[in-house]
Amino acid sequence: MSQSEVVTVRLNPELKAKLxxxxxxxxxxKSWLAAEAIALYVExxxxxxxxxxEAVALADSPNAQxxxxxxVDDWLESWGAEDEQPAPCV
Numbered sequence: 805m806s807q808s809e810v811v812t813v814r815l816n817p818e819l820k821a822k823l824x825x826x827x828x829x830x831x832x833x834k835s836w837l838a839a840e841a842i843a844l845y846v847e848x849x850x851x852x853x854x855x856x857x858e859a860v861a862l863a864d865s866p867n868a869q870x871x872x873x874x875x876v877d878d879w880l881e882s883w884g885a886e887d888e889q890p891a892p893c894v
């Protein structure tokens with residue numbers, strides 16, 4: 805059996821009731837559901853933070869390429885129009 809640690813979480817009554825109902829309907833423990841939700845959240849946030857850090861490193865590097873805001877703004881303004889412009893390029 806894998807090792808685990810206990811974490812205490814405070815929930816508002818409405819969320820607690822929803823958790824109780826979900827645990828009952830899925831025949832899973834509240835602890836199992838909470839652990840799954842936390843694992844998914846941590847995975848998602850970790851992925852997002854990693855990508856942000858990579859983007860910041862690229863933006864700070866000498867290889868960074870930039871498009872002027874005016875070009876991007878014009879492109880975005882054209883979205884959905886019959887004469888939609890292609891994305892600006894470097």
